[in-house]
Amino acid sequence: MVYDAPEIGALPAGGKAVPVDAWGVPADEFVATRPGLADLPTPLVTLDATALTRNVATMAAWAAAAGVDLAPHGKTTMAPSIWRAQLEAGAIGITVATGWQLTVALREGLDWVLAAYPVLDPQVLRFLGKPRTARVLTWVDGVDVVEAMAPHVADAVAPVDVLVELGATGGRTGARSRSAAAEVARAVAATPGLRLAGVAGYEGALAHDASPASLVVVRTYLSDLAALHWTLLDQGLYGDVPGGLVVSAGGSAYFDAVADVLAGAHDPDGTRGAPTRVVVRAGAYVAHDDGFYRGITPMNRGSEGELRAALHGWVRIVSRPEPGLALGDAGKRDLAFDEGLPEVQAVRRAATGDTEPLEGATVTAMNDQHTFLSLTGDARELRVGDVVRLGLSHPCTTFDKWQLLPVVDDALAPQPVLVDWVRTVFG
Structure with missing residues (x-):
């Protein structure tokens, strides 16, 4: 490379x-x-260089075997050349965490970007509402967030794709219950300029180690996220979504649990219903480390590769x-x-x-x-x-x-x- x-x-x-x-x-x-x-x-x-190449290939192979897509978190490196290596290895896109990171990704010509946060900057929202070739997905976790976005996308030529974020008590952002998340989804579906495109969340905020108790917390949360997706689907809240629906979770610590719990929803061709991609956002794997991630990586819990x-x-x-x-x-x-x-x-x-x-x-x-x-x-x-x-x-x-x-x-x-x-x- x-x-x-x-x-x-x-x-x-x-x-x-x-x-x-x-x-x-x-x-x-x-x-x-x-x-x-x-x-x-x-x-x-x-x-x-040897470790970088090996890590990129290892994670790409894991995602393919697990039956999920990978959109690595670009904030780890903020290095477009490394992003390209990840994309060339099979990643569907790149994840970002701020409006500025999003603009960097679009400037670099990426055609699939997951903005794992609420986009509230009026200029960025107006920019996203213009015709574009790149697919960009953003997050919302409250009706108030939807209302804050609404004035800036009302005249959007291209609807802004939105994922409803499910959180949990004691976590970071995210609607604190499935019922609250469903209310957010209804608000998105009713807002001109926004398009409900799936659900997302971050399980890494709920645990900080790989103990059995922590893994139970993570898996329970992921099961709730899956249930939210099926509820929105059954209620007909998803409309026609070009590029398919997205269900996304998975930082760098528990991506194996994400695949175990959510991979059943991965159906990008729509052979079982609405086309849906399960997208894992792990980012730290590309450089890995000799500390926190070495101790918690799923690769030490039986996942294929090292x-x-x-x-x-x-x-x-x-x-x-x-x-x-x-x-x-x-x-x-x-x-x-x-x-x-x-x-x-x-x-x-x-x-x-x-x-x-x-x-x-x-x-x-x-x-x-x-x-x-x-x-x-x-x-x-x-x-x-x-x-x-x-x-x-x-x-x-x-x-x-x-x-x-x-x-x-x-x-x-x-x-x-x-x-x-x-x-x-x-x-």
């Missing part, structure tokens, strides 16, 4: 992750010299002020920390040696630009100038800290080599 190197042009002077010697050099020309990690500055975050972390931090040791303490040159401005601190995995002695395992080092805290490492055993031999590889948790809050991400062939290799760049779009 080719990402962004051919399109970037000259690497920016002062760009994060861009070495001084490469300022102004075309990105693809720099890649052609096959620089190693020693040629790149720290702090650094890299993407692993995901591998594609994001790694590289931190240069800049101070050894005490025997059991080292300070690295990355911090909260560079690495994710909201779902657990990074884990120490390996070291490159003097920044040029082969990557080798490092035992006895633990990240204990992070400041804006520093990482604190507690050292025991052999790790106490860590020296200023050594570069440590860190595993990261929660990819979503790492991507947004980097406008350009170097792509290496294999981050776990003794001497990883730069093979591409990924450009992110975070405003």
Whole structure:
């Protein structure tokens, strides 16, 4: 897979992750010299090309086997070149979470976008009401949301497709009962410029682990979502919906449960009734992680395939002020920390040696630009100038800290080599 190197042009002077010697050099020309990690500055975050390719293929194969469609959540990476890789592997479209992300997706030429939130920006709503080739679906969870949208779509030439969001007590957004959701659906069906196109929800807000009790909560919610869909169908609230109805759930933690409970509704050709797609929105799988998602992924609960972390931090040791303490040159401005601190995995002695395992080092805290490492055993031999590889948790809050991400062939290799760049779009 080719990402962004051919399109970037000259690497920016002062760009994060861009070495001084490469300022102004075309990105693809720099890649052609096959620089190693020693040629790149720290702090650094890299993407692993081998893991990216494998993860995209693994998830595509899982969706095909599970009998559902995949519209990965684009907010994870906000990297259109990675979106293209996911689409080329078979994803039906991309999911977004804000009006700005929606406009980015449409600017990039995507022809199927699920906006997993209520679109209330008047300008965006008027834009969606104009003739277009892309299919865009939005969410509503209350009659008040429908009423807020109504004035801005009343003159729409193309109706705006809407999914009714079912929530649950203690969750995030979403109508708090099936009866309340059905009332919202009736309001949508009665509003000029809106078209009821299905139901959606997010089970990930209801649980935060893979314990049996959490899985029961998730599956119960998904059963309610399925029941809501069948109720709206039986009541004739769905009209003629070009492109078919959509039933959507599934973040990155419970997509196996989504398939188990909802796949029976997947009937894109309409052989059993109204054409309907069950769409899973998992997004974190593409980069996976060495923390939260590693611990909760369905791939560890018997799903076919295996995901591998594609994001790694590289931190240069800049101070050894005490025997059991080292300070690295990355911090909260560079690495994710909201779902657990990074884990120490390996070291490159003097920044040029082969990557080798490092035992006895633990990240204990992070400041804006520093990482604190507690050292025991052999790790106490860590020296200023050594570069440590860190595993990261929660990819979503790492991507947004980097406008350009170097792509290496294999981050776990003794001497990883730069093979591409990924450009992110975070405003």
